[in-house]
Amino acid sequence: MTDNLQLTFLVDACHWIGAKGWAPATGGNMSIRQDDSWCWLSESGKDKGSLTTDDFLQVEIATNRAPSGRKPSAETGLHTLVYRLFPEANAVLHVHTVNATVLSRLIKGPELQISGFEMQKSLSGQTTHLDTLSIAVFDNDQDIDALASRIADYAQTHPFNYGFLLRGHGLTCWGRDVAEARRHLEGLEFLFECEMRLRQLERV
């Protein structure tokens, strides 16, 4: 369940994401859950770093329908999929960071594995740098229904937490509220940056 305060927190998160340069050139999209049936999604094509509460559209989670008639994000189907898969998820953030975009292309297989970093503990439930964290990487697709269906299939058979990478595109992550989704975004982005630098240095 969400309230007006969560929408205010989401707008703050969008401004923070914009200031970080993680949503360049209108890239990225953000949402919060209203209840079991509805969520609020950013309008398509807007600069996500300067959104206001008026730029969020109510969308039905089961159908991706937006009663306002305005156009919600082109990636609405990925947000609503997260809300259907994870009843505890109440906020979803999608960003186009350079690290997520490049690292997802370096990973040829279906998962990025991360271990050895204290910052793994920024992700809920993680208690040690000794564990190996698996972040799913999906091939990008302009057909969002097809992409959502591939992600749903993966979720049936694999542990699936925090977020996923879209190859050459970006990161989508979520949390129980906006604060947790922000922490997951910042933690994952930090880990991606470390992983990128390690890979660069190890190649020399």
Ligand SMILES: CSC[C@@H](O)[C@@H](O)C(=O)COP(=O)(O)O
């Ligand atoms: C700048 S093009 C990026 C889009 O194609 C898409 O990937 C994106 O993240 C933003 O789409 P939007 O429809 O504004 O939510």
Ligand SMILES: [Zn+2]
């Ligand atoms: Zn995108």
